[in-house]
Amino acid sequence: MIKAEHIDVSFRKENQETVFGKERQQVLFDVSFDVKEGECLGILGESGSGKSTLGRVLCGLLKPDKGSVELEGLPLIGRGRKRGKTVISVVFQDYTTSANPRFRVRDLIGESFLVREKRERIRLDRETELEKLLELVGLDMGYSERFPHELSGGQLQRVCIARAIAVNPRIILFDEAISSLDAHTQVQVMDLLKEIQEKRKLTYLFITHDLTSVTYLCSRVLFLYQGKVAEIRDVEDIAKVTHPYAKKLLESVMDFDRIPELEADKKDGWEQAV
Incomplete structure (x- = not known):
């Protein structure tokens, strides 16, 4: 469904001596991969690894210096793009700034309905669609009249997920979409995403720095x-x-998973000493 080939991206360096300085810093180097229809590909990396930049390229928000991205065989940017029907939605990390604080939930999701109506040249029964989407993300219609500040973090992120689905996408990109939530809510949201993916036959791109969430949700990393x-x-x-960086990440998670075991050993040792 998605094919990225030899992506290079660079940005003009800041703090150059003149505003006309041409020195650039490369962020992505010859990045190539593909994504199969219906899978969830985890894009894992530490801060500064270029994963969010890659996400912008995959959404068509940033044109790479070199390389190309194709959606179902058609170019994401450039000639032939208008013929494509593949739609990508995005769910961002900071749900507080990605939701207009002056909009009620129905208005936040209603913006996506407007986009879908224009693209598909249809007229939606917005009230029925709104109720279906809220139910899909585990909320009832009572939430439709609330403002963002009247919702918990998990509830607001569910609204953002509903907004992303409202445009009827084939692909959803999650850019650190659960990292601002507490651990319990993260699991709830990931379970929700699994359920939605199965029901809607969606393809996911899941950008994160957390290996544990990748292994919980994704099919490839x-x-x-x-x-x-x-x-x-x-x-x-x-x-x-086999790569040293991948091994280091894996070992760090394994060590973290052993903490309860180690704490139990310490407690047993202390009790024996007493």
């Missing part, structure tokens, strides 16, 4: 290190990674 693809693995084979 792309390790992005210093702007380069370090390794791509099926999640079920993630223990077979």
Whole structure:
């Protein structure tokens, strides 16, 4: 469904001596991969690895210096793009700034209805569609009249997910979409995303720095290190990674998972000493 080939991206360096300085800093280096229809590809990397920049390229918000992105065989940018029917939606990390504080929930989602009506040249029964979408994300119509500040973080992110689905996309890109939520809410939202993906037959791109969430939600994972693809693995084979960066990430999660075990050992030792 998605094919990215030899993507290079660079930006003009800041703090140059003159405003006409041409020195640039490269962020992505020869990035190539593909995404199959119906899968969830995790794009994993630390801060500064270039994963959000890659997300902007995949959404068509940023034109790469070199390389290309195709959606179902058609170019994302440039000639032939208008013939494509593949729609990508985005769910951002900061749900507070991505939702207009003066809009009620019905208005936030209603913006997406307007976009869909113009694109598909149809007239939606907006009230019925709104009720269906809120139900899909685990909310009732009572939430439709609330403002963003009247919702919890998890509820507002559910609204943002509903807004992304309202344009009837084939692909949804999640850019650190759960990292601002507490651990319990993260699991709830990921379970919701799994359910929605199955019901709507969607393809997901899941950008994150958290390996644990990738293994919970994704079918494959792309390790992005210093702007380069370090390794791509099926999640079920993630223990077979060979790149040093991927190994380091995996080992850090394994160590973290052992903390309860280590704490239990310490407690047993203390009780024996007493």
